[in-house]
Amino acid sequence: MRQFLFFVKKEFYHLVRDRQTFFILLCLPLALILIFGFALTNEVKNSRIAVLDNSKDKATRAIIDQLEASRYFDILEYIPSNDKLEATFRSGKIKLAVVFPPNFNQELLHTNTATIQLIGDASDPNTSNALINYATAVIMDYQAGFRNAAEIPLRINTEIRMLYNPQLKGSYNFVPGVMAMVLMLVCAIMTSISIAREKEIGTMEVILVSPIVPMRLVFAKMVPYFLMSVVNIGSILLLSVYVLDVPIQGNLVLLILECMMFTIASLALGLLISSISNSQQVAMLLSVVVLFLPTAMLSGFMFPVENMPAVLRFISHAVPARWFYTTVINIMIKGLGFEYVWKETLILAVMTVFFLAVSILNFKTRLE
Structure with missing residues (x-):
């Protein structure tokens, strides 16, 4: 346990030492939620x-x-x-x-x-x-x-009712999508360069001769970014409710737990990419191509999944952000309970276990 805490402390030092990156990781989520909530909207106003x-x-x-x-x-x-x-x-x-x-x-x-x-x-x-x-x-x-009945003949009128978002506010759609993008950005992309950084700057040799087992090392690298993501989750929810007027209709505890589940899945996926990359540049490129672009394009955030070709719909099933986006919509906007999101939660849990297992096994192979 002492060794594990030592590596967690080491990762915190790596994170805090680069003040510019640390500042960006804290402020970028706030900037994104405000930009998408106010400026980039699918509403037609003014x-x-x-x-x-x-x-x-x-x-x-x-x-x-x-x-x-x-x-x-x-x-x-x-x-x-x-x-x-x-x-x-x-x-x-x-x-x-x-x-x-x-x-x-x-x-x-x-x-x-x-x-x-x-x-x-x-x-x-x-x-x-x-x-x-x-x-x-x-x-x-x-x-x-x-009109009144005496002056105008009877006509058949259509009555329109919009559920969950009667004012058709664009922020109701963008907040869940931005949450997925921000968590993927902070968790997966930043952790994807962590192990690659160790290889590139030559500190991997020190880690290889240390007595810590691969599983603890992987978890140690996840902890700092997980804690930062928790801060980002709180700031996004506060901005959503008090600035963008997007209410949390469902259970707040369930929503936070689902966000943490997606955070862990993103961290595991980032570590998997990191473990197979030999440089930070390769890790960053893979993160953008494999993680960020699918999150933006195939999660249902910008384009409806049902309108995509069959091939892209099939590929979207492997994108964790798709299941997280649906979960947040159901809990936060529709006010539904766990019985409506258990399938998405189970899929995210299976993905998390798979990504963690592959990351640990791949890292262990490199130790031999």
Whole structure:
């Protein structure tokens, strides 16, 4: 036990001695969660639009006011005529134009039907489609408050209900994904260079003649990064709740335990890469290619797994971040219990044991 604590202390010295790296490991998770939570979001907010009001009556004014009051739109310009519409789009200043025909209110009152034209800039089809959907929702909201059964014939309306995230906040999606990326970054990538560093600077010979067994050495290298990851988990959860307004709907203890499970799996995977690498550069390259990119691309964080080709869906099963991302979504966002995440937990546990076993066996082989 004394030997084990000695190597843990040694790893702490390696970590703290490089103050720049230590500072980055503590501050990078906070920066990532803030950037992804506020700047990089799949929500469409404050989009610049233009209005062409050929009617200028109280109905059009009311709809324009509702559009302007929405957090999705920022009315940049009131276009005087149809001739100026295309030029406004060509300038790149707007993404959507709302066009009211002449006599809009009069037509709505007398015929019970009126048309509003929504023109989107489809050079970015996803954004254009989202803006049109938002504008349609605002218009339908006005119609629901305006009409009554005596004036307008009965119509079939669709009622939309969004579960778990009724405001469609992008942070609900990004927080679990950033947690997976940060833990993989701190744990796997940093530990992947630990053993390789020993080989490169020549201290591996000292370790080889020491009486410590490979299992204890592997665990000793994991402890400092595990403790730092626990600090990062706490800071991410605090920022998520109090800064990004992402509530923890499920059991907090279960969520923390799942984060620790993924942390250990990431540490074990990083040590496995480290044990088969002869230099820090090779270890870092393998970490980026084998760990970081699959975490970002195949975990379901940025792209839905179900939309991927069958080959990529199959490969994604070997990415630990996929199972962790699903677990965090179920616990933190949906408020589900362990009975809904036991399968993902079991898969992560099996991966952790496998990575640790291979790392220890591979290191033991090098000792002989």
